């Protein structure tokens with residue numbers, strides 16, 4: 001290298017900036033994107049254990065064309081430190097890759113996928129969306145990924161359900177936005193005399209929940225319906241209504257009306273159990289909140305005090321708020337239908 005070039009490079013601040021960006025931002029971003037692609041395509045799961053060569057992997061993934069490109073993609077994974085390769089056999093190398101491939105960590109794998117596929121686009125495109133008058137829609141989400149990632153909070157939601165379900169008496173449950181149906185299953189397991197209606201707005205999610213309910217042998221006690229809760233026209237019959245991880249699917253200004261409608265479906269003395277992340281939690285939850293603000297159907301995560309006020313405005317008599325995860329803003333709201341119905 002000529003001395004003049006060396007002098008130019010040494011005094012040019014762009015090179016150190018670029019190197020620092022690569023280290024602090026670009027490499028972690030590539031790793032997250034690679035792992036997400038490896039998870040959603042099934043590569044990660046297929047490489048766990050003894051690993052596989054590119055040909056075997058391509059066969060398993062149904063890739064017939066351009067197998068060379070699969071190898072090129074795997075080699076970038078090696079360069080990123082997620083995979084290793086030895087005489088043509090690719091294996092998982094990083095601790096993160098190995099952990100994400102384990103079935104028991106599926107909810108965390110789905111949470112990573114949610115961040116990369118749904119959170120990054122709102123950060124990338126927020127101002128441009130505003131410039132062009134665009135909003136996110138329900139179709140910009142993948143209900144199956146969201147249902148899986150929601151399971152991260154499962155033990156805490158289950159504890160809240162255990163507090164709300166009386167195990168002894170017959171109990172009629174309505175679950176709004178049931179996702180996979182896992183929480184209805186938990187309630188039904190706690191109380192063998194519980195019967196439930198579980199509704200979900202997304203057809204494929206409701207279909208999956210119905211299949212799960214059948215597989216769990218609960219079809220005689222749990223009906224799954226593809227429905228928008230706002231259009232449910234039913235008698236007040238439910239002893240318990242549950243809503244987990246979905247209040248932000250409704251615009252802030254519509255929430256009191258939604259809660260009023262939920263209350264109208266409760267039998268006298270019935271209760272609503274609502275669990276949700278609230279504002280002020282970890283950074284992922286703040287970006288999730290931003291996502292729903294940019295959506296044409298939802299709104300920000302609630303402030304805990306704001307949601308408690310909305311419950312009171314909706315006519316609920318006693319409202320109890322409990323933080324479910326120490327240090328986080330994940331809360332359970334239990335509201336009793338003890339007041340006279342107004343309409």
Ligand SMILES: C[S@@+](CC[C@H](N)C(=O)[O-])C[C@H]1O[C@@H](n2cnc3c(N)ncnc32)[C@H](O)[C@@H]1O
Nearest residue numbers: 150177178179200201202228229244245246249
């Ligand atoms: C984040 S997922 C949570 C699923 C499940 N409750 C859980 O915690 O695992 C939110 C669910 O609420 C459903 N949902 C949203 N708006 C709804 C509406 N208006 N009526 C019924 N379900 C709705 C969505 O389709 C989605 O499956």
